Amino acid sequence: MKARVHITLKNGVLDPQGKAIANALGGMGFAGVQGVRQGKFIELQIAETDRAKAEAQVKSMCERLLANTVIENYAVELVD
């Protein structure tokens, strides 16, 4: 089973990388960029075939390794 995980900074957490991208885009002539937030996107291929178990497993991976839950949110999405 394939899992797609989005890891994004929580609201209110400063995002210097996003800020740098926004500044760079402005400098390149892209007007109207009001905000940029950069996150991570992780695709996992796991052996587990049971949907509920797979979701629980991936959530546990996020809690323990993939996301820093102090400042980041994560969202897990299973693909068939």
Place this chain on the structure above:
Amino acid sequence: MKARVHITLKNGVLDPQGKAIANALGGMGFAGVQGVRQGKFIELQIAETDRAKAEAQVKSMCERLLANTVIENYAVELVD
């Protein structure tokens, strides 16, 4: 308008970061992790309200700054 951009490594391009995550997960006792690919996820808030123009603008941003199109693919998705 909000745009969500996924930037992923092309097939065949080595992904040492994904490999490191897979090894770490294995070491933590998560069996059955068959593969991990790490990508980037960027959310942009742009002033443009016309859907087609917004999409063209964000694609241009990807080509020129956000993605390294030699080794990366990008996908643009507009939200409302």
